[in-house]
Amino acid sequence: MQVTSSIREPLITGGKTLKDVTHDVSRQVEGKPSLGWILGLLFSVGILLLGSIALVATLWEGIGMWGLNKTVGWAWDITNFVWWVGIGHAGTLISAVLLLFRQKWRMAINRAAEAMTIFAVICAAMFPVIHMGRPWLGAYWALPLPNTFGSLWVNFNSPLLWDVFAISTYFSVSLVFWYIGLIPDFATIRDRASGLRRTIYGALAFGWDGAAKTWSRYESVALILAGLATPLVLSVHTIVSFDFATSVIPGWHTTIFPPYFVAGAIFSGFAMVLTLMIVTRKMFHLEDYITIGHIELMNIVIIITGSIVGVAYITEFFIAWYSGVAAEQYAFINRATGPYWWAYWSMMTCNVISPQLFWFKKIRTSIVATFILSLVVNIGMWFERFVIIVTSLHRDYLPSSWAMFYPTWADVGIYLFTFGLFFTLFLLFAKFFPVINMAEVKSIVKSSSQKANK
Amino acid sequence: MERDKNFVLGVYDDEDVLLDAVTRVRESGVKIHEVYSPFPVHGLDDVLGYKRSRLPIAAFFFGLLGTTLALVMQFYMMKIDWPMIIGGKDYAAIPDFVPVTFELTVLLAAFGMVGVFMISSNLKPWGQARIFDLRITDDKHVMAIDIANNAGFGEEAIGDVLKATGATEVNKKSFE
Numbered sequence: 001m002q003v004t005s006s007i008r009e010p011l012i013t014g015g016k017t018l019k020d021v022t023h024d025v026s027r028q029v030e031g032k033p034s035l036g037w038i039l040g041l042l043f044s045v046g047i048l049l050l051g052s053i054a055l056v057a058t059l060w061e062g063i064g065m066w067g068l069n070k071t072v073g074w075a076w077d078i079t080n081f082v083w084w085v086g087i088g089h090a091g092t093l094i095s096a097v098l099l100l101f102r103q104k105w106r107m108a109i110n111r112a113a114e115a116m117t118i119f120a121v122i123c124a125a126m127f128p129v130i131h132m133g134r135p136w137l138g139a140y141w142a143l144p145l146p147n148t149f150g151s152l153w154v155n156f157n158s159p160l161l162w163d164v165f166a167i168s169t170y171f172s173v174s175l176v177f178w179y180i181g182l183i184p185d186f187a188t189i190r191d192r193a194s195g196l197r198r199t200i201y202g203a204l205a206f207g208w209d210g211a212a213k214t215w216s217r218y219e220s221v222a223l224i225l226a227g228l229a230t231p232l233v234l235s236v237h238t239i240v241s242f243d244f245a246t247s248v249i250p251g252w253h254t255t256i257f258p259p260y261f262v263a264g265a266i267f268s269g270f271a272m273v274l275t276l277m278i279v280t281r282k283m284f285h286l287e288d289y290i291t292i293g294h295i296e297l298m299n300i301v302i303i304i305t306g307s308i309v310g311v312a313y314i315t316e317f318f319i320a321w322y323s324g325v326a327a328e329q330y331a332f333i334n335r336a337t338g339p340y341w342w343a344y345w346s347m348m349t350c351n352v353i354s355p356q357l358f359w360f361k362k363i364r365t366s367i368v369a370t371f372i373l374s375l376v377v378n379i380g381m382w383f384e385r386f387v388i389i390v391t392s393l394h395r396d397y398l399p400s401s402w403a404m405f406y407p408t409w410a411d412v413g414i415y416l417f418t419f420g421l422f423f424t425l426f427l428l429f430a431k432f433f434p435v436i437n438m439a440e441v442k443s444i445v446k447s448s449s450q451k452a453n454k
Numbered sequence: 455m456e457r458d459k460n461f462v463l464g465v466y467d468d469e470d471v472l473l474d475a476v477t478r479v480r481e482s483g484v485k486i487h488e489v490y491s492p493f494p495v496h497g498l499d500d501v502l503g504y505k506r507s508r509l510p511i512a513a514f515f516f517g518l519l520g521t522t523l524a525l526v527m528q529f530y531m532m533k534i535d536w537p538m539i540i541g542g543k544d545y546a547a548i549p550d551f552v553p554v555t556f557e558l559t560v561l562l563a564a565f566g567m568v569g570v571f572m573i574s575s576n577l578k579p580w581g582q583a584r585i586f587d588l589r590i591t592d593d594k595h596v597m598a599i600d601i602a603n604n605a606g607f608g609e610e611a612i613g614d615v616l617k618a619t620g621a622t623e624v625n626k627k628s629f630e
Contacts, residue, residue, distance in 0.1 A: 153532070156532055162557075166557050169560055172565070176564060183577065202582075203579045207580075209585070210491055211489070215491060215493075215495070216498075216499040218575075220507040221509055221567060224513050228560050235553070446468070
């Protein structure tokens with residue numbers, strides 16, 4: 001039984017019944033793809049193929065194809081890695097953290113957000129793997145496997161190795177969490193279908209029978225997985241921030257990094273969820289499930305995390321001054337006024353100023369404004385990583401080593417490749433998998449429709 | 455009559471009616487085989503008298519196994535098998551082992567628990583569900599009563615009990 005305050009807006013509008021939920025979500029899977037979807041897929045696959053030229057060239061020639069030099073030894077590769085991992089965080093936050101807080105508005109968006117997490121982590125993981133130069137040998141460098149050097153093991157003191165464990169655990173646990181939620185919905189599609197579709201979705205549904213005993217176990221599994229995924233998602237970006245924070249480079253060596261990176265990750269992740277959901281709800285006519293109310297709540301999360309990020313930027317600057325360490329002070333002054341000033345101020349504008357516009361109710365309930373600002377936030381978050389990584393490196397300890405970083409076509413191409421991969425995977429998901437968690441949404445239909453009919 | 459073959463099915467439209475019906479059917483002395491629903495109905499396991507799932511306990515012990523394996527692995531590799539001084543730290547630099555230990559704890563707890571769930575609920579890719587009514591994955595709740603298990607009641611009497619508790623349909627289903 002659902003008890004919701006009567007002054008709250010219903011989570012599902014349009015007075016939907018259980019049957020409507022099944023129909024509205026399953027028809028995407030069962031029907032012919034729309035023209036918009038086909039064009040979107042062609043475009044994504046096109047970008048994927050175009051970008052794969054850069055990928056193949058890099059694998060063939062080596063990472064000398066990139067714009068890295070002796071001074072700036074990390075640039076777009078790790079910027080893109082951190083950016084994609086950060087985007088992934090919103091999915092787990094929505095499905096796990098909001099489950100623990102019993103926020104029912106998560107139900108309409110958790111499926112797509114988790115799918116986004118999985119695809120974003122795949123894109124992120126590409127970068128360290130390619131950066132190995134010879135990724136086919138990478139397993140020996142990244143995993144504790146016995147090898148021909150008398151088993152010279154991997155270095156467990158290195159944050160880069162912690163990252164290997166963090167990202168792979170995060171990916172596999174998210175995948176399992178997502179799949180467990182998909183099983184009952186695959187069963188719904190199985191029971192509506194016949195022939196080949198029935199066989200395929202029947203196999204995907206794992207023989208789900210909907211028994212009360214199974215549901216009871218399912219609910220315990222979901223709760224415990226949420227309890228495990230919550231510290232996991234916080235640990236992942238914490239460990240990503242350790243890649244920088246445990247070093248001695250001025251601009252990287254700061255204890256504020258873990259919370260600041262986690263807030264930034266959720267910030268950019270919610271922006272990407274909004275970008276995708278605004279398009280998905282329109283393309284698949286899901287406006288009654290993903291309502292303006294959902295968009296407004298996500299925008300509120302963006303204000304909060306955006307403000308945390310803003311405070312973190314200012315704190316960093318203050319601490320650099322207050323520490324009295326000349327190298328720290330220089331690193332920060334140089335960020336704001338040095339040769340990369342344009343990147344720094346793009347970051348400040350996109351991440352600190354633009355989300356504050358959501359304080360106006362008109363803006364945070366406007367679909368067009370939200371869509372534009374969600375793109376702005378993700379541009380800003382890309383610049384944040386670029387600023388932290390490149391500006392801290394380009395002024396080396398010896399002025400004779402000072403250098404600049406200029407991306408080559410291969411840098412740009414591989415970044416494009418991951419975009420192509422991400423959108424291709426997301427479009428395939430949106431067509432062939434139920435984009436909304438039908439079973440969970442059905443559990444709030446009664447309370448919502450009673451309110452809508454009042 | 456053979457058990458687990460012939461069932462009377464009560465079809466319910468509303469989850470609150472269903473919860474009430476389960477209590478009343480059980481009070482009338484009819485034994486319920488199982489209830490099938492399109493979504494998790496909160497409190498249904500309580501009124502059916504199911505014990506709380508022990509899966510969280512399984513998760514805890516799998517997690518403990520993960521912690522142990524992670525620590526043993528790191529101590530063995532870093533201190534025993536090939537000790538090296540890295541950054542002037544002790545061979546067994548325990549704070550550095552925390553992240554990997556945490557990750558492997560979560561990994562084993564999650565996979566172990568989900569594995570046990572799959573086995574205990576008989577979920578597998580080649581699994582075939584015994585479907586009482588196709589609508590239980592759409593919009594109906596179905597209460598299945600095994601006729602052979604309720605020898606004191608006839609088929610008719612069971613149907614009457616279900617109707618009296620608010621079932622919108624009463625059907626019969628037999629499996630080979």
